[in-house]
Amino acid sequence: MSKPLPTRQAKATRKDQVILDAAREVFLADPKAPITAVAQRAGVGISALYRRYASKEDLLRTLCHEGLRRFLAEAEAAASEPDGWEAFTGFLRRIVDADVHSLTVHLAGTFTPTPQMHDDMARTEPLVRKLFARAKSSGRLRHDAVVDDITLVLEGCAAVRVPDSVRTKQLRRRYLAILLSGLSAGAVELPGPAPKSHELNWRWTSGQAE
Known part of the structure; x- marks a missing residue:
């Protein structure tokens, strides 16, 4: 029996975690790194990142x-x-x-x-x-x-x-x-x-x- 397809919410939650994991790696290595480095590490577009976090400060705070x-x-x-x-x-x-x-x-x-x-x-x-x-x-x-x-x-x-x-x-x-x-x-x-x-x-x- 095949597994049910993940819901849109589950996909969004998973992508959020991918971004936060990437942000952790990037900013622990270099707190001054640009937010674009997080998008690149997470494999998402910068627009997708900005839809979730309005600024680098917002991402750091989260x-x-x-x-x-x-x-x-x-x-x-x-x-x-x-x-x-x-x-x-x-x-x-x-x-x-x-x-x-x-x-x-x-x-x-x-x-x-x-x-x-x-x-x-x-x-x-x-x-x-x-x-x-x-x-x-x-x-x-x-x-x-x-x-x-x-x-x-x-x-x-x-x-x-x-x-x-x-x-x-x-x-x-x-x-x-x-x-x-x-x-x-x-x-x-x-x-x-x-x-x-x-x-x-x-x-x-x-x-x-x-």
Whole structure:
């Protein structure tokens, strides 16, 4: 029996994802790349791209909001894990595998976030703080770690990149394991003051796509 033909909506959804996947590849390699490079990578005409995204900034904003939604979904899913340490470390592993923070490192400041993005960011904060608190309560997270350390741990893993995507994933998992070892109770005392939220959020306050 033959499969039913995909609906027009299904085709449009698939094309949208092809464009976003292409945009991710193009802009992570070069945030200043023109939007025409995305159309070429996606194999679509520039008019088809502009029908979906009015500007490069609109495309960047959509791309980063997708990453934010993935982060939020993983944080919500981790809340159901009964073991506090496993919830915390499993969440970090999934976020590293999803490569969410490459978008933060490369694209923050290139567009103006929408109110919905600010709302979603606000929803993530209490979830992550709760995950962190549960990990601390388990006794397995070092006493001098702070919740803002998580952002820099994830950005550090996102900075690990080699031409081979499979090898990149393997190396990121390796270095997350090293960093988690450093976050475990009993590790050597951390030097210097802990990061503050205002030191990490400045990138999202301004900037426009070129």
